Amino acid sequence: MNRTEYMAALRRALSALPEEERASALRYYEEYFDDAGPENEQKVIADLGAPEKVAEQILADYRELTAVPPSSEGAAPQPKKRRWRGISPLLLVVLVLLALPMGIPLAGVLIGLIASVFGVLLAVVLVVLAFVVLVPLGLLAAGVILCGFSFTIWSIPASAVLTLGCGLALFALGILVSLLMIKLCILFVPPLFRLFIAILRWPFDKLRGRTRKNGGDAQ
């Protein structure tokens, strides 16, 4: 291999470089041959080594040099993306302050509504509870009172026996109703309780479902 062949091989091996870079490298090695002198041509070729090896060094260094611009180009779109990512904290504060005059009455109305719903529910529960507890208790008490009253009227045995009988019947009915109420409570309280819980949870489930859906969209 002589100098001309060597330089041609080097030119081919550097074909991946931009024209300016390739010309600069080729000029350097042309001058290198010139400065070494024609008598050292074979020595220079031997010292330099394979043109492909020489080219690989130049290409590797060029890649290292040009590795910086793509990363800076890659960084450029990021601020653009950041601009759309959400509301800035400052803007959020301003929005919250602007929303306060409308938000406070709205919140008041909402709290009032929730409170009244709870009040109604509490009243219903209390009425049902009173009915469940007071009716059997009343029947039992009435039976006991009638029985007691019957002992004061033994002067008229027929009336006393009738009153005692009615009292006992009422007492028995009280026991029956009590059992019925206990049965009803066992039957209806757990489902009602579950329904109540379900009603309370409904808005939260709705909220969570929506965020889960959003999370799915984001992925």
Add this chain to the structure above:
Amino acid sequence: MSYPIASSLLDGIVLAVVERESTYGYRITQDVQKVLEISESTLYPVLRRLQKDGCLTTYDEAFAGRNRRYYKITEHGRAQLRQHRIDWQNYRNGIDAIFFGGDSQ
């Protein structure tokens, strides 16, 4: 025995060679090869990189009926070389302290 040469050290050496006098590729290679075992193809990428970093500039001068490309150190190159000298001194002092004891500091 020879030690592998870090590219930053090679940068400093080339800057120091060019600082002495503006010179050309073949001469720089010869000068550096006097003290370091480097391949003939090592210096072109170094020179090109230093040129791109603004540490060196080139100019052409007629020589024996052709143009020879000379490398010349810039002000930025001089500043870099000052830093290289400080770094080298610290590095050398550290190694000396281990090799020959603390008296070299």
